[in-house]
Amino acid sequence: MAKQLWFLRHGDAEPHGARPDAERRLTDKGERQSKVVGAALAKLGTEFDAVLASPRVRALDTAKLACKEMGCEPMVHEPLSGGFDRDDADELLAGFEEDGCVLIVGHDPDFSETIRDLTGARVDMKKGGIAGVRVERRTGELIALMRPGDLRRIAG
Numbered sequence: 001m002a003k004q005l006w007f008l009r010h011g012d013a014e015p016h017g018a019r020p021d022a023e024r025r026l027t028d029k030g031e032r033q034s035k036v037v038g039a040a041l042a043k044l045g046t047e048f049d050a051v052l053a054s055p056r057v058r059a060l061d062t063a064k065l066a067c068k069e070m071g072c073e074p075m076v077h078e079p080l081s082g083g084f085d086r087d088d089a090d091e092l093l094a095g096f097e098e099d100g101c102v103l104i105v106g107h108d109p110d111f112s113e114t115i116r117d118l119t120g121a122r123v124d125m126k127k128g129g130i131a132g133v134r135v136e137r138r139t140g141e142l143i144a145l146m147r148p149g150d151l152r153r154i155a156g
Helices: 030-043 057-071 085-093 112-118 148-156
Strands: 004-011 050-053 101-106 130-136 139-146
Touching: 004 057, 004 085, 004 112, 004 139, 030 057, 030 148, 050 057, 057 101, 085 101, 085 112, 112 130, 112 139, 139 148
Parallel strands: 004 101, 050 101
Antiparallel strands: 004 130, 130 139
């Protein structure tokens, strides 16, 4: 059976220059987006073996808020801080069972490029958006791409 890797781009954050990049916080909108994505995934019945997040404040807070809605806890995964790519995705997934399902929370353009490298699909990851990729033998299939508006409708 194939593994699944789900990508959650952090919610809306303070503008560049507001504080050092790694310390930029979510805006009120970003907090709402993060809660909505967690509620939508919970409503869809999606369960993850692990939720891994970039240590950057906006991504880690996105993960914490989404996980609160899903009843799980995120863990910091340093490679998600910047420069995450297909090789990192392959290495990460190697640590999980054949039917493993992992949610990663981080940044673009890393996520859009990694999804393209895995699937060939060109995607535009919106802040607070999510994509799911089924990965088998180093090749991937895009199985879900949801923007914040889609997630709001699902969450109700």
